[in-house]
Amino acid sequence: MSEAKADILLVGGGSVGAIVALNLESGRHASVTVVCRSNFAAVSSRGYQIRSCDHGSVNGFKPSIVVNEIPQASDSRPFDYIVCTTKNVVDVPPSLFDLLRPAVTPGKTVIVLIQNGLNIEKPLIRAFESNIVLSGVSLIGANEPEPGTVVQDFPDTLYIGAFRNPKVSAKLEDAAADDFVRRYSAGGKTQCSVDKNVGYTRWRKLVYNSCLNSICAITGLDTGRIRLADGAVTGLVRPAMKEIVAVARKAGYELPDSVVDDMIEMDPVTLYLPPSMLSDTRKGNFIEYENILGEPLREAEKLGVPMPTLKVLFHLCQAIQWKNKELKGLVSVPPSSSAA
Amino acid sequence: MSEAKADILLVGGGSVGAIVALNLESGRHASVTVVCRSNFAAVSSRGYQIRSCDHGSVNGFKPSIVVNEIPQASDSRPFDYIVCTTKNVVDVPPSLFDLLRPAVTPGKTVIVLIQNGLNIEKPLIRAFESNIVLSGVSLIGANEPEPGTVVQDFPDTLYIGAFRNPKVSAKLEDAAADDFVRRYSAGGKTQCSVDKNVGYTRWRKLVYNSCLNSICAITGLDTGRIRLADGAVTGLVRPAMKEIVAVARKAGYELPDSVVDDMIEMDPVTLYLPPSMLSDTRKGNFIEYENILGEPLREAEKLGVPMPTLKVLFHLCQAIQWKNKELKGLVSVPPSSSAA
Numbered sequence: 001m002s003e004a005k006a007d008i009l010l011v012g013g014g015s016v017g018a019i020v021a022l023n024l025e026s027g028r029h030a031s032v033t034v035v036c037r038s039n040f041a042a043v044s045s046r047g048y049q050i051r052s053c054d055h056g057s058v059n060g061f062k063p064s065i066v067v068n069e070i071p072q073a074s075d076s077r078p079f080d081y082i083v084c085t086t087k088n089v090v091d092v093p094p095s096l097f098d099l100l101r102p103a104v105t106p107g108k109t110v111i112v113l114i115q116n117g118l119n120i121e122k123p124l125i126r127a128f129e130s131n132i133v134l135s136g137v138s139l140i141g142a143n144e145p146e147p148g149t150v151v152q153d154f155p156d157t158l159y160i161g162a163f164r165n166p167k168v169s170a171k172l173e174d175a176a177a178d179d180f181v182r183r184y185s186a187g188g189k190t191q192c193s194v195d196k197n198v199g200y201t202r203w204r205k206l207v208y209n210s211c212l213n214s215i216c217a218i219t220g221l222d223t224g225r226i227r228l229a230d231g232a233v234t235g236l237v238r239p240a241m242k243e244i245v246a247v248a249r250k251a252g253y254e255l256p257d258s259v260v261d262d263m264i265e266m267d268p269v270t271l272y273l274p275p276s277m278l279s280d281t282r283k284g285n286f287i288e289y290e291n292i293l294g295e296p297l298r299e300a301e302k303l304g305v306p307m308p309t310l311k312v313l314f315h316l317c318q319a320i321q322w323k324n325k326e327l328k329g330l331v332s333v334p335p336s337s338s339a340a
Numbered sequence: 341m342s343e344a345k346a347d348i349l350l351v352g353g354g355s356v357g358a359i360v361a362l363n364l365e366s367g368r369h370a371s372v373t374v375v376c377r378s379n380f381a382a383v384s385s386r387g388y389q390i391r392s393c394d395h396g397s398v399n400g401f402k403p404s405i406v407v408n409e410i411p412q413a414s415d416s417r418p419f420d421y422i423v424c425t426t427k428n429v430v431d432v433p434p435s436l437f438d439l440l441r442p443a444v445t446p447g448k449t450v451i452v453l454i455q456n457g458l459n460i461e462k463p464l465i466r467a468f469e470s471n472i473v474l475s476g477v478s479l480i481g482a483n484e485p486e487p488g489t490v491v492q493d494f495p496d497t498l499y500i501g502a503f504r505n506p507k508v509s510a511k512l513e514d515a516a517a518d519d520f521v522r523r524y525s526a527g528g529k530t531q532c533s534v535d536k537n538v539g540y541t542r543w544r545k546l547v548y549n550s551c552l553n554s555i556c557a558i559t560g561l562d563t564g565r566i567r568l569a570d571g572a573v574t575g576l577v578r579p580a581m582k583e584i585v586a587v588a589r590k591a592g593y594e595l596p597d598s599v600v601d602d603m604i605e606m607d608p609v610t611l612y613l614p615p616s617m618l619s620d621t622r623k624g625n626f627i628e629y630e631n632i633l634g635e636p637l638r639e640a641e642k643l644g645v646p647m648p649t650l651k652v653l654f655h656l657c658q659a660i661q662w663k664n665k666e667l668k669g670l671v672s673v674p675p676s677s678s679a680a
Contacts, residue, residue: 218558219659228673229662235655270677308648315575316656319559322569333568337610 005031006183009079009103010063011070012086013039015142018048018150020085020114021063022055027186033065040068042148052152054189070103078105081180083112083136088120089286091321092330097127106130110176112160114138116209116276117291118202118299121163132176133163135198137205141273154267158184161195203248204255208263209292211240214313217277217287218320224272227264237264240309247300247307277317284324289317345371346523349419349443350403351410352426353379355482358388358490360425360454361403362395367526373405380408382488392492394529410443418445421520423452423476428460429626431661432670437467446470450516452500454478456549456616457631458542458639461503472516473503475538477545481613498524501535543588544595548603549632551580554653557617557627558660564612567604577604580649587640587647624664629657
């Protein structure tokens with residue numbers, strides 16, 4: 001017995017997107033249209049060259065359709081899902097919801113955000129008030145050393161759950177999450193499970209992202225070196241992580257004390273992995289500091305939980321972002337004068 | 341009437357040292373032996389080429405003696421003063437007192453530390469317990485764009501006062517400060533005055549150095565841009581400065597509230613000056629974070645004053661220093677393993 005393949009638009013054909021597309025297509029319950037930007041020429045001509053701890057070597061993998069811009073939704077064949085694996089930099093236009101708008105069919109398309117941070121669903125639910133929005137929290141490790149070449153060195157574990165849209169029934173939202181997990185798991189090569197507590201999962205991942213990710217980005221040290229560097233774990237990482245745990249608990253998500261060590265020791269120290277924000281700062285790219293640091297900080301302020309460490313890390317990231325905005329011409333400064 | 345010139349050993353023949361030497365020699369009450377390192381070849385052959393807001397253009401200025409290592413003190417003609425204008429990186433050997441030891445004549449040589457930070461005299465007073473140690477706080481702006489070429493773009497204002505060595509009479513210490521100021525001022529081109537409250541002066545300068553200097557170094561933004569960047573002054577600079585003011589007051593130095601704005605607005609915004617630690621991080625050089633951040637933080641801990649912002653800045657600088665120690669081979673990490 002066969003069922004219709006879901007039509008899935010994948011926005012973000014980088015390293016994580018490539019593995020997501022491979023999982024979905026190999027399960028044969030999805031047909032993926034992938035939107036590629038900088039690697040469009042490579043992927044549309046030769047497909048992806050993938051070396052993966054989950055899939056082995058896969059050369060020339062091409063999703064069903066490869067495009068270089070977000071397509072208009074078709075009336076006859078609307079997208080069942082739009083999966084977003086792009087970086088989500090809310091302080092740099094255009095916004096994600098403006099980008100997605102042409103492809104979203106109201107009341108139909110389910111939007112899946114495989115993206116970091118807190119409150120990322122809010123602008124999408126405001127923009128698409130009749131649509132279901134799902135949370136995807138991914139523990140994958142993957143990078144794209146050159147356009148179209150993807151190395152996945154940490155297994156793809158994906159948690160999918162429903163964000164709550166007040167105008168959509170929770171039952172339908174949960175059914176959409178179930179359906180997506182089934183399609184994603186059909187290939188059998190990956191761990192995808194339903195996330196019944198999206199808030200808990202997101203706060204848990206923030207213990208890593210708000211703290212290790214930002215501290216590595218600011219200092220220029222990878223996850224192995226930050227554990228070896230004088231005083232960095234005791235003076236920075238642990239205090240920051242404890243602040244996230246404290247505000248998560250105040251928000252109703254009872255993270256265990258052990259989450260701090262679990263996150264610090266998640267990777268073997270000698271992997272020397274650059275977390276996402278460090279990769280970005282090394283390339284002079286924008287960082288996702290608003291969703292990763294700004295939103296937890298604002299939640300903490302609302303809940304009256306002090307976050308002295310995170311507050312400093314947030315403002316340092318904000319200054320680093322401003323520096324990159326100047327380099328990319330989004331802000332400018334008055335001409336230089338001379339002291340002499 | 342003429343008096344004997346003082347024999348002065350100047351340790352640190354970079355940009356600040358060059359201006360110090362020029363002041364001392366032009367007043368004709370001092371004979372300067374300057375210790376040059378990276379610029380020894382240039383200075384010993386052609387002298388300094390100086391463009392100075394205080395002195396105008398001075399080409400080929402040569403101090404009385406130019407050497408490339410710290411000389412042994414002569415029994416017949418010991419150094420009256422040793423003036424240190426080097427960077428003082430206490431967490432990287434060799435220590436300053438070990439470097440100076442051969443040139444110091446016990447009970448005779450007055451050591452003048454024109455260097456940043458707090459408690460910098462303590463290891464010197466321990467090492468040379470019969471010697472006078474003077475504090476020099478300088479507001480000069482100078483740099484050396486190439487070896488031996490010095491640009492001074494901010495006037496040399498120097499405050500000289502006595503650190504208190506418990507084994508030396510305060511009267512002799514104060515007389516030494518007076519004598520040095522007289523010799524330094526004799527050229528008439530600069531502002532050098534006696535500092536009757538060394539602690540106050542040093543804490544006051546820390547308002548700039550612990551805060552603006554470190555925040556610029558960490559973010560990569562100069563003093564103009566840090567004032568223009570989103571949230572940096574309100575979120576970082578002001579909170580950090582207020583912490584320094586609070587602990588200074590608890591330590592007995594009544595800095596006025598206005599010092600915060602005075603330090604933020606010290607330079608016109610459009611000068612876009614890199615403070616010393618930013619210049620150092622840009623070149624991958626070691627930073628003076630221990631004297632500038634570590635010591636104030638330890639004073640705050642002793643006095644029970646919270647320093648949440650400075651604590652994070654300190655540990656970030658410590659991690660950045662560790663990164664540079666690895667780059668320069670002072671620390672090493674275990675070999676890299678692979679995830680696959």
